[in-house]
Amino acid sequence: MAVTTNDRSALIPLLQQVQVEMGYVPKEAITEISKELLVSPSEIFGVLTFYSQFRLNPTGKHMVKICSGTACHVRGAPLIIDAVEDELGLENGEETTEDNEFTVEKVACFGACSLAPVIIIDEDTKGNITPDQARKMVRKIIKAEAKKSVAAQKSEEVVNG
C-alpha cells in the first residue's frame, strides 16, 4: 500500500487560493504549482478544467450570478438569464462583456430556493426577482459606471488643464 502523501491533495486548495487572490488562475500559476508539487502542468490543467469553479481568464469588473437551480428554473430563471444577457449584449454563451465590465455566471444552486428566482450582483443578493427588475439592476450599475468615468475625466481635465 502506498504511504499517504498529502502533497498532491494540496493541489486543489492551492488553485483555490490563487483564484481567490487573482480572480482566475493564470498560466504562470500553473507552472509555479507544477514545480512546487512535482505534478506535470498538463495534469494540473486537467484538474483545473474539470472543476467549474476555476477560471482561466479574468472576470469582468462586475459579477452577475444568476441561480439556475430547479426552484429558480420553475419560477422563471431562464427569463432572468435572457433579460440580463440581452441587456448586456451577450450572445452565444459569452460570459464576459467586451468592455470587461460584466461577467454573467449561471450557478447551479445558491440554496436560497424559497426566494426563487435569485440573482446576486456583486455583493447584492435579491430574491423573487423579475426580468424587468434584473434589467434595472444592471442598468443602474452601467449608469453609475458612466457617471464615475465622466467624473474621472473631469478631474483629469482639471489636473491637465
Place this chain on the structure above:
Amino acid sequence: MANYTAIRKWADEEVSAQRADKARIAIGLGTCGIAAGGNTILEAAEKTLANNDEIKADIVSVGCIGICYKEPLLDIEIPGQPRLSYGPVTPGETKKILENVFIHNIYEHKKALAVIDDESFSEIPSWHEIPFFAPQERTVLRNCGFIDPEKIEDYIVNDGYAGLSRALLDMTPEAVVKETLDAGLRGRGGAGFPAGRKWTIAADNIRALKEKQSDLPSYGYVICNADEGDPGAFMNRSVLEGDPHSVIEGMTIAGYAIGASYGYIYCRAEYPLAIDRLKLALEQAREKNLLGENILETDFSFDIKLKEGAGAFVCGEETALIASIEGDRGMPMPRPPYPAQSGLWGIPTIINNVETLNNIPVILSKGATSWAKKGTEKSKGTKTFALTGKVQNTGLIEVELGMSLRQVIYDIGGGIPDGKEFKAAQTGGPSGGCLPKEQLDLTIDYEALAEAGSIMGSGGLVIMDESTCMVDVARYFLTFTQSESCGKCVPCRLGTKRMLEILTRITAGHGKIEDIALLEELAPSIRDSSLCGLGQSAPNPVLTTLKYFREEYEAHILDGRCPAGQCKALITYEIDADDCTGCMVCLRACPTEAITGARRELHVIDPELCTRCDTCRQVCKFDAVLVA
C-alpha cells in the same frame, strides 16, 4: 477543564450570564435570510438601539428556522418572557416593533408571527399552532434558528456533545456501532443505505488493517459529505449554517465507533457562510477538548479537516469525492472495493451525509429505541425537505417518515399559490422523478418513492403547477446531468447528450413521434450500464415524466403546442382586447419595442419582434396579456 460535567457547567454559566439580564434580538441571517434582506433588518435594529438608550439588548444572527416564506425574521427574547417572532418585517417595521416591545410593552403587531413555546398571548399564536409548523417533527433541525451557531455554549446547553460523552465514557466502539444499527438510521444523502452497516464494514476492515500494519497516521477516515449539489436543495446548508457542532459531534462519534483518527468535511464552495461557521466551530471544539488529542480525557483522539469543493456535482458520489480530496479530477471508480474497504488513500473510509451525521448525537444521547420511535418500519426517524417551487409556504421542513405527500404540500405547504392547480412534485433532484397528483397520497419513505419511479434523495421537494412544462423540466435536468457528467464512462457521457438533444428538439417544436420510443430505449440502457449513480439515475426525470405526463410530450410533437405555455418556440403572446386599458405600462417595459398602441387604446404585440420574455405579462396589472 476537560470532562463533560465541567464543560456543561461552564456552558450553563456562560449562557445564563449572557441571557440573565439582557434581552436578545435574533435576526435570521442564513443565506435565505440575507437574500430576503436580512442585512437591512440588522442595520435597522442596530440603528434603533443606538438611538434609544432604554432598549438594552444583544443583537445576534441566527440560522434558518425554516419558515423562509416569512423572511426576513425578527425574534425578540426578553428574560422571563417568551420568545416572539415577527416576519416578514421591513426596516421601518423593525424600528416600530422594537420600540413597541421594549419601551411601551406592546407585543401585538400585524407582523407578529408566533410566540415560541408559550400560550400567554391570546392574539399571537404559539408556533406549534401555525399550520406550517404543526405537522412537523424537529430532530435534525432541533437547534436551527434557536441557538447562536457561532457559540459552542449554546449548543452544549441544548444537550450538545452529550452523545459523544456517553459514547466515549460509557460505551465500547462496538456498542456505538450497534446502537446505530439498532436505530435503523439510513443514509440521508439519497440512497438510504443503513449507516450502521456501513460502519460495521469499515470497523471490521480497520481492525484487520491494524493487525497488518503499525505505522499509519490513521487506520480509517470519516468523511462528511457536505457537497450538497442537487439544485433545489438546501437542507444541509441550513444545518451547517445553523447547527455546525451537531455534524462535528456526529463525525467524532463515528470516528470512535469505527476506529478512525481523522475526518474530512467536504463542503461545497458555494456555501461560504457554512464554511465560515464550520471553521469557527472546529476551533471551538478543539479549544474545549471535544476534538483533538485525548478527547474528554480519554485515550481517543480525533481531528477534522475542512475541504472546499470546487464545483463538480459528481463529487457527491463517494469515490469521486475521495478522488477530489486526493487532489485529482473527481471521477468515480468502479465499486467494489467500497470506500469502507478501501477509501481515502486506500484506507477504509466511511462517507456519511450531513443529515445522517447530525442524527448520530441524538441516537447516542437519547438511545436508539427512543430515536427509532418515529418513522415507519423500514424508514426510521425524520427527514428534512427543502419545500420549494410553486407552493404557498416555501421553506425548510422536517417531517416524520411515512407522512403523505399531500400532507406536506397542502398542510405544511399551504397548497398552490394563485389559485393554480398542482401538477407534480419533484423529489430527489436530477436523480429523482416527478410524481403526479395521482401519487399525492404516497407516503414518504424510501421504498414507496422508489416504487413510484423516484427516489428519496437528499430532500429537494420542488412543487410544480399547471404552468410548469414537464418536457422542459426533463430537459432542464438533462442539461444539468449532461454538463455534470464527468465523461469517464460512455453510457453517461454520450447517453445523456443524446437524450438532451432529443428533449431539446421536442421543446423547440421539431420533435418526431419516434423520439418518445427512442427516449424509452435509451433511458434503461443508460441506467443499467453507467458507472456511477449520476449516470444510473440521470434517466429518472425522463422516465417519470414519460410515464406520468406522456400527453404533454405528444402535445409538443403532434400538435406543436406547449400545454403549460412555457416553451418559447411553441407559444405566442397576445393582448386581450376586453381587458387591456391602454395604460402603456407593457409598452414601456417591452425591451424589444414589440408593443404598439396609444394611451387608452388597445395595445398590440408584433409576434415578429416579440422574444417571449414575459415582461409584458408580468407588468400588466389587468391580466390582459395572454399566452397561447
